[in-house]
Amino acid sequence: MYIVLKDLMLKGKRFAASEILDNISDDDAKKLKAMGRIEPVSVAPEVKVADRAVGLDEETKPKQRSVKKKPK
Numbered sequence: 091m092y093i094v095l096k097d098l099m100l101k102g103k104r105f106a107a108s109e110i111l112d113n114i115s116d117d118d119a120k121k122l123k124a125m126g127r128i129e130p131v132s133v134a135p136e137v138k139v140a141d142r143a144v145g146l147d148e149e150t151k152p153k154q155r156s157v158k159k160k161p162k
Contacts, residue, residue, distance in 0.1 A: 092119060092128040 092111045097104070100118060105111065111128065122128040 091131055091133060092122075093131040094128055096127050098122065098127045 092114065094105045094107050094109045094111060097106050099105075100111075100114065100122075110131070110133070114122075119128065123130075
């Protein structure tokens with residue numbers, strides 16, 4: 091897998107910067123790496139995102155605390 095660093099045309103298709111190329115020939119990849127157009131990249135698996143919302147449902151709702159009155 092390669093990431094496109096600069097916009098390029100490859101076999102009649104246009105690829106914008108930051109796109110991921112996964113099916114290109116070794117010869118094309120070698121030429122584009124030499125020109126500085128692409129760079130090898132390893133894609134990490136998706137990370138499960140924890141729900142950080144507070145107060146949207148009853149179980150994550152914060153407890154209300156009473157305000158103590160000052161003595162006179």
